[in-house]
Amino acid sequence: xxxxNKLAGLPPLDDSYELTNEQTEAYRRDGHILLRGVxxxxxxxxxxxxxxxxxxxxNYQTKPMHERxxxxxxxxxxxxxxxKSEAAKRFVLARRFGKIAAELMGVDAVRVYHDQALFKEPxxxxxxxxxxxxxxxxxxxxxxxxxxxxxxxxxxxxxxTFASESQRKxxxxxxxxxxxxxxxxxxxxxxxxxxxxxxxAMAAGDATFHSGWTLHAAQGNxxxxxxxxxxxxxxxxxxxxxxxxxxARQNDxxxxxxxxxxxxxxxxxxxxxxxxx
Numbered sequence: 001x002x003x004x005n006k007l008a009g010l011p012p013l014d015d016s017y018e019l020t021n022e023q024t025e026a027y028r029r030d031g032h033i034l035l036r037g038v039x040x041x042x043x044x045x046x047x048x049x050x051x052x053x054x055x056x057x058x059n060y061q062t063k064p065m066h067e068r069x070x071x072x073x074x075x076x077x078x079x080x081x082x083x084k085s086e087a088a089k090r091f092v093l094a095r096r097f098g099k100i101a102a103e104l105m106g107v108d109a110v111r112v113y114h115d116q117a118l119f120k121e122p123x124x125x126x127x128x129x130x131x132x133x134x135x136x137x138x139x140x141x142x143x144x145x146x147x148x149x150x151x152x153x154x155x156x157x158x159x160x161t162f163a164s165e166s167q168r169k170x171x172x173x174x175x176x177x178x179x180x181x182x183x184x185x186x187x188x189x190x191x192x193x194x195x196x197x198x199x200x201a202m203a204a205g206d207a208t209f210h211s212g213w214t215l216h217a218a219q220g221n222x223x224x225x226x227x228x229x230x231x232x233x234x235x236x237x238x239x240x241x242x243x244x245x246x247x248a249r250q251n252d253x254x255x256x257x258x259x260x261x262x263x264x265x266x267x268x269x270x271x272x273x274x275x276x277x
Contacts, residue, residue, distance in 0.1 A: 013094035031167030031214035098275030128182030133212030142236035143212030
């Protein structure tokens with residue numbers, strides 16, 4: 001892990017963000033929620049450069065936009081920043097975020113599955129409809145993702161779009177993020193009549209949280225500004241690794257549960273507990 005000298009100026013993120021009963025009930029009903037001001041302006045001013053600079057340093061994407069596939073057009077994706085910088089680690093492993101995740105899911109403790117920066121470039125394409133958990137070798141409904149913009153997001157870019165209550169269906173389709181997933185799942189959403197919700201413009205430091213089974217998509221970026229978003233995936237402590245029933249889950253098991261096999265406790269040095277009640 002890189003050693004950086006920025007830690008002294010980084011504010012701690014250990015205090016609580018208080019949720020209301022209405023918010024937890026809404027999340028458990030709909031499978032998603034928007035929370036305003038999870039991180040304040042001073043905190044963002046400290047952490048945003050850390051994350052942005054790491055993404056720019058580690059960005060492997062060299063093809064021009066018109067030569068990429070749909071997934072490549074959707075975003076620059078950098079995974080597990082917390083393993084690459086002590087400053088990023090302080091953000092990703094923040095107790096504040098973990099407590100929100102635990103309380104929304106109704107569990108006593110959560111572990112980090114992994115983080116990922118998702119920076120949608122100017123002119124970047126849409127993110128097709130998908131379920132996150134088709135990639136994760138976890139047989140549970142106790143998974144959740146925090147999606148936080150580090151810069152203001154205008155209305156024309158917006159938050160992700162969620163299919164409310166779709167998480168209740170569990171696994172819907174194993175198709176990975178692609179044009180095919182967008183077509184197939186759009187037809188499914190329309191057929192089931194799920195209510196689609198986009199929260200519109202978001203301030204830097206606002207955050208959405210959504211279940212691993214919640215169907216979601218994102219619009220393209222028609223603006224000339226980078227859509228800088230940081231995400232963190234959590235799961236309930238005490239879960240076991242599921243049988244990886246697809247190539248995607250086999251790959252994830254090797255990457256994020258190294259050395260484990262199905263039936264083992266889902267806990268390695270890559271999956272620290274970040275909140276315990």
